[in-house]
């Protein structure tokens with residue numbers, strides 16, 4: 001099985017896809033492994049942020065989707081579907097399209113889009129958002145595992161074994177064939193998405209889940225060398241987060257946008273409404289794993305590294321992001337945290353690593 005067909009397995013909901021054979025030979029995975037070793041030495045010397053609560057002996061381990069057993073995959077998918085059957089916490093008067101508990105996440109992301117992308121809080125905000133999702137799946141839908149990620153890379157000469165983009169039709173098979181997308185669009189990539197009754201995208205707009213798996217995005221932007229070079233060549237936080245998020249004016253998508261466009265479709269290709277596709281959280285767990293791996297290359301200097309401002313690409317011009325800035329997830333219903341507390345995955349509310 002080709003590495004990037006993990007994407008297909010994930011997106012199409014193929015339960016029981018064979019584990020990958022040769023992932024360990026990837027440079028980007030080697031960097032993650034080296035990061036775990038560095039982390040071990042670092043905590044040995046400096047101690048843990050919450051030694052009573054979280055150590056490397058009891059930490060949760062987030063795993064790659066294809067390494068889960070069939071039973072684990074089914075548990076995860078069932079918990080996601082369970083979330084979409086629970087009532088929303090977002091009041092209808094605030095977001096009429098938030099029909100269920102899953103939609104609380106989508107509405108929160110749409111509502112804050114302009115202050116969480118191209119900003120200093122991009123990585124910490126999405127780290128906390130993904131953690132909140134994992135926690136709600138566990139606490140409200142009985143999920144026993146942790147948030148899986150999908151490992152983007154394929155080899156540098158990748159003949160990616162993905163089906164070609166099919167134009168973004170409805171998902172007609174797999175566990176999410178009856179999934180209802182209720183919110184958005186705000187900034188769709190497909191031209192024929194039914195407009196939302198509310199200009200905010202928060203109105204009720206039920207429609208099918210559509211995907212447009214893109215070989216070009218996967219092959220062009222999320223290869224092993226793309227991920228490894230992002231981790232190795234980003235000497236400071238600003239370079240890392242900017243390279244990851246892309247430099248569109250110069251035609252550089254970066255792994256973040258490349259991963260979103262690998263999924264594509266509606267709402268996957270919409271900057272605002274993209275969490276409406278459950279694949280969002282597997283992609284963002286990989287974003288977080290890449291951030292974590294980058295931090296672990298030089299923990300002393302990168303644990304609390306931060307740069308950027310509080311507006312999208314600093315437009316309009318705004319102040320610098322601060323470690324004391326609050327991450328608030330609205331009706332997702334988790335406590336507010338400071339960026340500082342979302343900087344270490346063994347500290348603050350967290351206790352997880354990636355394997």
Ligand SMILES: *[C@@H]1O[C@H](CO)[C@@H](O)[C@H](O)[C@H]1NC(C)=O
Pocket residue numbers: 024025026027030
């Ligand atoms: C990854 O690490 C293994 C074991 O140290 C090594 O054999 C392999 O060559 C490395 N792969 C890359 C692409 O760096």
Ligand SMILES: *[C@@H]1O[C@H](CO)[C@@H](O)[C@H](O)[C@H]1NC(C)=O
Pocket residue numbers: 090094095107108111202330331
């Ligand atoms: C959007 O954010 C504003 C400001 O924090 C808040 O008052 C409002 O309830 C939020 N709406 C949603 C849908 O979360």
Ligand SMILES: *[C@@H]1O[C@H](CO)[C@@H](O)[C@H](O)[C@H]1NC(C)=O
Pocket residue numbers: 238307308320
């Ligand atoms: C904002 O951060 C930049 C570096 O990221 C720094 O050069 C600048 O002085 C900071 N501005 C303020 C007002 O602190």
Ligand SMILES: [Cu+2]
Pocket residue numbers: 109116117126271
């Ligand atoms: Cu986002």
